[in-house]
Amino acid sequence: MKNPQLYLQQTDAKGRGVYTRKPIKEGVIIESSPVIIMSNEDRLHLDQTLLHDYIFEWQPDGAAMCCVALGWVSLYNHSYTSNCEYYMDYDTDTIYIQAIRDIDAGEEVTINYNGTWDKEDKLWFDVK
Numbered sequence: 001m002k003n004p005q006l007y008l009q010q011t012d013a014k015g016r017g018v019y020t021r022k023p024i025k026e027g028v029i030i031e032s033s034p035v036i037i038m039s040n041e042d043r044l045h046l047d048q049t050l051l052h053d054y055i056f057e058w059q060p061d062g063a064a065m066c067c068v069a070l071g072w073v074s075l076y077n078h079s080y081t082s083n084c085e086y087y088m089d090y091d092t093d094t095i096y097i098q099a100i101r102d103i104d105a106g107e108e109v110t111i112n113y114n115g116t117w118d119k120e121d122k123l124w125f126d127v128k
Contacts, residue, residue, distance in 0.1 A: 003030045006109065008075065017077045017108045024103040030084060032096040033071035040064040060090035069095045079110035086111050 005024075011017040024030060037058055038046070043066040046055055054074040058067040068074060073086065073095050083103045087096050103109060 003028075006030065006072065008072070009108075011077065011108065015077075016075055017110075018072055018075055019106060019108050020103055021105060023105050024099045024109075026099050026101050028099045030097045030099060030109065031071055031073060032094055033069045033073040035067035035069050035093050035095055037065055037067045037093060040066070042066070056086075056088070056095065058088065058090075067093075067095075073097060076109060076111045078113040080112060082110040082112040083107070084109055084111050 003020075003024075005021045006018055007021060008016050009019050020030075035056070035058065038055075043055065043064075046066065051068065055066045055068055056074075058065040076084070076086075076097065083099060083101050084097050085100050087098065088094075089096065097109070097111065099109075
């Protein structure tokens with residue numbers, strides 16, 4: 001389920017991004033997406049492809065797997081101070097995106113790829 005007020009737009013530095021036409025209130029679930037789960041062995045192959053940048057670690061009970069989220073979840077760009085957070089529901093094999101603060105109309109909707117909205121550990125594309 002994708003929120004109908006969302007749209008894709010080119011960004012200056014990050015390729016495509018997800019934006020909102022209307023304001024979104026803190027706490028609103030913006031998108032819920034089923035995932036395709038793959039083994040750690042599959043991930044080793046995926047890491048050699050462009051899909052590396054679009055997969056999520058999937059670790060129910062500590063298992064080392066990965067997944068690709070359907071819908072637009074894999075298209076949300078990263079921000080170290082994101083306006084949304086993503087949550088994994090291992091019981092229903094879904095990822096959902098929830099606003100962690102009010103988001104203005106026209107604003108890019110972002111998540112922190114570190115898994116927590118304010119975690120500032122450098123990611124693979126920022127490590128020099």
